[in-house]
Amino acid sequence: MRHRTVADLMAPMAVSVRRGTPFKEIARLLDEFDITAVPVVDEDERPVGVVSEADLLHRREAAGGAITAADIMTSPAITASPEWSVVRATRVMGRHSVKRLPVVDATGRLVGILSRSDLVQLFLRPDRSIREEIVEDVLTRTLQLAPSALSVEVDDGVVTLSGTVGRRMLIPVIVRLCHSVDGVVDVVDRLDYERDDMPIGSPTAREK
Structure with a gap:
């Protein structure tokens, strides 16, 4: 009896930004790809945080210069592995009060993202x-x-x-x-x- 895993439900190759990505560029990406959050990755494509629509709304202006992803991201990023069970991923979301999880491979590199809306598919x-x-x-x-x-x-x-x-x-x-x-x-x-x-x-x- 095989149960679906995170790999079965995640959106592969998630849109991501770097620490220095400007506020307006993040807003444009969220609108263009119709997503509510984006992972922030380092030079090795490893997630270091997440910027959500709520983060953007809470920080419209910043004293002393332009806002970047590093200024507003929620960090550290709470991640999942592709082989996790859906139950485990759901519990992690609930424990950390997050709506999405960047999915990383064995080396910690970003390979996808799992959102609550993906989990709803199970009940359809x-x-x-x-x-x-x-x-x-x-x-x-x-x-x-x-x-x-x-x-x-x-x-x-x-x-x-x-x-x-x-x-x-x-x-x-x-x-x-x-x-x-x-x-x-x-x-x-x-x-x-x-x-x-x-x-x-x-x-x-x-x-x-």
């Missing part, structure tokens, strides 16, 4: 594709259950599971794996079980 995945992955990859291939063992319904990314499994401990595993499928918004658990093998006091125990 068709319900039919989500259901097929759950039935074929999660239930059949990973858990080795018969395709007809459980009922899987998907409506606007919300997965509803119903049917009966042999062991109660299998239920939280199924739910967790379904949650990990790209495009899943929520999982409604209506599963029942034949044998209760859940340890007493387990935090995953459910009231029936």
Whole structure:
């Protein structure tokens, strides 16, 4: 079961500027390429900061000379690697309260940029594709259950599971794996079980 990574969603070869790029040139690039931020890179194409529309609006004038990217950028740049999972990238964005992440290769050089709008693509995945992955990859291939063992319904990314499994401990595993499928918004658990093998006091125990 392969999940999409940062490399799958990022915009490759992001527009970038240098520390000395003037204010007006940055504004022109944002407008020309219809983007909301641009990475600032050094001579080796390694990100050292990010300039966003908000940064431009907060610093229209500067005493003692023209404004450059170095004057207004947010630094250091919070970056991601192409092989990161989408979940990891989303958590880093949330932890640092940023809307985009410059993506760097193993040498630290800029290879793309990932924005929140790129992540939204995951939730536009068709319900039919989500259901097929759950039935074929999660239930059949990973858990080795018969395709007809459980009922899987998907409506606007919300997965509803119903049917009966042999062991109660299998239920939280199924739910967790379904949650990990790209495009899943929520999982409604209506599963029942034949044998209760859940340890007493387990935090995953459910009231029936």
